[in-house]
Amino acid sequence: MTNRIPSLNQEQRQQLLISSIRDYAIYLLDAEGRVSSWNAGAERFKGYQADEIVGQHFSRFHTPEDQARGVPARALQTARTEGKFECEGWRVRKDGTRFWASVVIDPVFDGTELIGFAKITRDITEQKAARDALHASEQHFRLLVQGVVDYAIYMLSPTGEVSNWNAGAERIKGYCAAEVIGSHFSRFYTEPDRAAGMPALALATAERSGKYESEGWRVRKDGSRFWAHVVVDPIRDDSGTLLGFAKITRDVTEQREAAQSLEQTRAALFQSQKMEAIGQLTGGIAHDFNNLLSVVASGLEIIKAQGGGGVDRRVIDSMNRAIERGASLTQQLLAFARQQPLAPEIHNINKLIEGFESVLRRAVDSSVDFQCRLAAGLPNACIDEARFETAILNLVVNARDAMPDGGRLLLETRAVTLDSHNSLAPGDYVEVIVIDSGMGMPPDVAARVFEPFFTTKPVGKGTGLGLAQVHGFLVQSGGDITVESTPGKGTTFRILLPASAGLEGKAPAAGSGREKVLVVEDEEDLALLAATLFESLGYEVLIANNGKDALSMLERNPDVDVVFSDVMMPHMSGIELARIVRRAYPAARIVLASGYPVPALLEQQGDIDEFPFVSKPYRLPEIIKRLR
Numbered sequence: 001m002t003n004r005i006p007s008l009n010q011e012q013r014q015q016l017l018i019s020s021i022r023d024y025a026i027y028l029l030d031a032e033g034r035v036s037s038w039n040a041g042a043e044r045f046k047g048y049q050a051d052e053i054v055g056q057h058f059s060r061f062h063t064p065e066d067q068a069r070g071v072p073a074r075a076l077q078t079a080r081t082e083g084k085f086e087c088e089g090w091r092v093r094k095d096g097t098r099f100w101a102s103v104v105i106d107p108v109f110d111g112t113e114l115i116g117f118a119k120i121t122r123d124i125t126e127q128k129a130a131r132d133a134l135h136a137s138e139q140h141f142r143l144l145v146q147g148v149v150d151y152a153i154y155m156l157s158p159t160g161e162v163s164n165w166n167a168g169a170e171r172i173k174g175y176c177a178a179e180v181i182g183s184h185f186s187r188f189y190t191e192p193d194r195a196a197g198m199p200a201l202a203l204a205t206a207e208r209s210g211k212y213e214s215e216g217w218r219v220r221k222d223g224s225r226f227w228a229h230v231v232v233d234p235i236r237d238d239s240g241t242l243l244g245f246a247k248i249t250r251d252v253t254e255q256r257e258a259a260q261s262l263e264q265t266r267a268a269l270f271q272s273q274k275m276e277a278i279g280q281l282t283g284g285i286a287h288d289f290n291n292l293l294s295v296v297a298s299g300l301e302i303i304k305a306q307g308g309g310g311v312d313r314r315v316i317d318s319m320n321r322a323i324e325r326g327a328s329l330t331q332q333l334l335a336f337a338r339q340q341p342l343a344p345e346i347h348n349i350n351k352l353i354e355g356f357e358s359v360l361r362r363a364v365d366s367s368v369d370f371q372c373r374l375a376a377g378l379p380n381a382c383i384d385e386a387r388f389e390t391a392i393l394n395l396v397v398n399a400r401d402a403m404p405d406g407g408r409l410l411l412e413t414r415a416v417t418l419d420s421h422n423s424l425a426p427g428d429y430v431e432v433i434v435i436d437s438g439m440g441m442p443p444d445v446a447a448r449v450f451e452p453f454f455t456t457k458p459v460g461k462g463t464g465l466g467l468a469q470v471h472g473f474l475v476q477s478g479g480d481i482t483v484e485s486t487p488g489k490g491t492t493f494r495i496l497l498p499a500s501a502g503l504e505g506k507a508p509a510a511g512s513g514r515e516k517v518l519v520v521e522d523e524e525d526l527a528l529l530a531a532t533l534f535e536s537l538g539y540e541v542l543i544a545n546n547g548k549d550a551l552s553m554l555e556r557n558p559d560v561d562v563v564f565s566d567v568m569m570p571h572m573s574g575i576e577l578a579r580i581v582r583r584a585y586p587a588a589r590i591v592l593a594s595g596y597p598v599p600a601l602l603e604q605q606g607d608i609d610e611f612p613f614v615s616k617p618y619r620l621p622e623i624i625k626r627l628r
Contacts, residue, residue: 025121029105031114033058033076045101045123047094058119061091063098079105079117088128091121100128152249155235158242160184160203172251174221185247188218190225206232206245215256218249227253344382344477346500349413349430350374356389360396360411367406375414379499381430383477391470395434395493398467402438402491410435415499424480428499435492441485449483516557518542520550520565520577526616530564530593533623547572551580560588562627567594578611591626593618 025042027035034057038050046053046061059072066072066089079085085105090098102122108115152169154162161184165177173180173188180187186199193199193216206212212232217225231248353360357372364370392411399409412433418426441449450471474481478498485491517539521527524545531541542557544550546569554560563581567574578590595616612626 023122025119027119028108029058029076029117029119031116033072033117036116042121045093045099045121046091052094061121063090063092066090075103075105076117079107080114083107088124099123100125150250152247154247156185156203156232156245156247158244160186160199160245163244169249172220172226172249173218179221188249190217190219193217202230202232203245206234207242210234215252226251227256344384346380346382347385347388348378348380349383349388349432349497350378352383352385352388353392353411353413353432356393359389360393363393363396364400364409365406368400368403368409369407370409371411373410373412375412378413378415378430379428381497382500383497384473387473391473391495392432392434394467394470399434399436399438399491402436402440407437407490408435409437416496418496421480421496423475424496424498429479429496430499432495432497433492434495435490437490440487440489440491441483442487446483446485446491450481516540516542516560517562517564518544518550518553518557518560520544520547520563520569520574522546522566522569526566534564537624546570547574547577550577554581554585554588558585560585562589562591564591564593564623567592568596575611589627591623 023041024039025045026039027042028037030036034055035053036055038048038053042053043049057072059067062072071089075085075087083106086103088100088102091101091103092098100123102124104120106118108118150168151166152172153166154169155164157163161182162180163182165175165180169180170176184199186194189199198216202212202214210233213230215227215229218228218230219225229250229252233246235243235246237243353372353374361370396409396411403409410433412435414431414433416429416431418424418429420426449467452468471481474495474497480496482494483491484494515538517534519527519530519534519541521530521543522545527543527545531543534541539562542553542560544553547565548571550563550565554563563578563585565574565577569577574592574594578592581588581590589612591612591614593614593616614622614626
């Protein structure tokens with residue numbers, strides 16, 4: 001085929017090029033806007049043949065709305081005055097369908113005279129649809145992000161500058177977008193975290209690992225802090241180039257506090273259950289040990305009453321001292337187990353402290369600055385005076401031992417009202433505080449200070465029962481004791497006792513006994529020893545091993561002057577027996593005895609305060625005191 005293009009002149013070549021283009025409508029308009037030429041692209045887009053459209057005004061391609069608004073005329077006027085008109089908009093085909101067109105109109109001059117316009121139109125309906133879809137997607141995403149108020153969602157540049165800001169970020173951090181966009185995100189960190197390089201570490205980790213996630217303190221605009229959960233993700237383009245970071249922050253302060261509170265509650269429950277279990281075990285051991293001591297103590301009393309029986313007096317004295325130490329140990333164990341017999345009376349705590357302040361001061365040396373700060377108008381509390389004094393002395397001695405080189409010791413009282421407490425009911429309380437500036441304790445030691453036999457002192461320097469006894473005594477008294485300690489800064493013990501509206505006073509003493517005694521005891525050894533003790537006092541003794549036998553014996557011996565009965569017996573308790581005896585034999589005196597602690601007896605047997613009571617191991621002086 002002969003190539004004819006080289007034989008064409010320049011104008012013919014241009015005309016051939018334009019007429020052959022099918023992706024663009026390229027045509028000429030005269031100065032009034034009538035179509036004067038038409039190419040294949042125009043025919044394809046608009047559906048008109050050249051002979052159908054040449055000589056027609058180009059406004060027919062516009063929608064009726066645009067025609068009514070004068071858009072075609074303004075387009076030509078703009079091209080004439082500004083040298084170009086460019087726009088996008090809807091255009092109409094011959095068949096009435098519409099397409100989205102990209103339009104450019106350039107004026108055509110012959111020298112200085114306008115002879116018409118060159119118009120290029122392209123159908124970009126598909127591109128517009130894709131662009132609209134993308135815009136809608138972006139708009140929906142923006143609405144989604146801006147609608148989130150529980151999360152701070154924003155973008156960072158590769159170097160950490162904030163590039164956008166959502167409503168959640170404004171709510172959580174307190175900054176509006178204008179205040180924060182363009183600034184570095186490190187402003188949200190605490191000063192220690194900034195000094196430690198945490199912001200840079202977060203971005204470096206996200207870039208290297210594909211994600212950074214952590215929790216920590218963040219700072220709001222007003223300077224307040226909140227506990228934040230933070231996620232940082234790197235944003236990259238298709239080539240892998242880092243464009244920036246997406247950062248999501250959530251305020252989880254309430255959740256953290258709730259989790260901490262739950263953990264503290266669990267720890268307190270565990271500690272309470274552990275101490276209760278140890279207390280039950282300790283109380284059982286102490287009760288059995290009491291019975292053994294009763295046998296030994298009563299035997300010694302009998303030996304002494306019989307003149308010694310050839311036994312070296314020093315041996316007896318040594319055995320007596322061993323019994324005293326054993327009895328003291330059981331009292332300490334029972335105190336921890338909250339099962340020791342107490343003699344609670346209503347006291348003013350300030351008066352009690354003032355009464356034995358001199359003893360406390362002698363317990364510390366001159367290197368300790370000891371001060372008492374007692375609150376005026378302190379309400380009364382119901383407490384066992386002797387054991388309260390022992391408890392305070394124990395705390396003061398512990399404080400002294402924690403300050404071998406001297407320091408400050410403060411004993412303070414005050415009235416407090418509790419709204420909530422781990423173990424105490426809301427109400428009014430007397431608080432006694434012992435504060436020292438000594439060595440302090442690490443948390444693991446402070447958590448165990450009230451456990452029996454736990455001690456940090458060298459072997460032989462402590463039994464580990466002092467604070468356990470204090471804790472048990474105070475809990476048994478309806479109060480509580482807590483400890484706060486920091487290594488190197490000292491320790492604070494806080495005692496809480498329920499305030500009492502009663503007046504200070506003491507209970508009346510019990511009455512006397514006579515010649516015949518009925519001993520009721522289910523343990524044979526103890527029954528025989530108790531009988532021997534009463535015989536040594538000049539009593540005629542009768543023995544019964546249970547309540548039923550005791551009642552039968554009373555029927556035969558209605559002149560019994562004293563009924564001395566164990567409390568815990570099978571089938572019929574000593575309390576039940578005592579109440580029957582009181583009704584049937586009102587002249588008989590009743591004394592009850594038990595190795596079980598009073599709280600346990602109260603729980604199992606009810607009120608036993610109506611009868612004189614002695615604790616095992618009982619001694620002659622105590623029995624005589626109850627009888628008289």
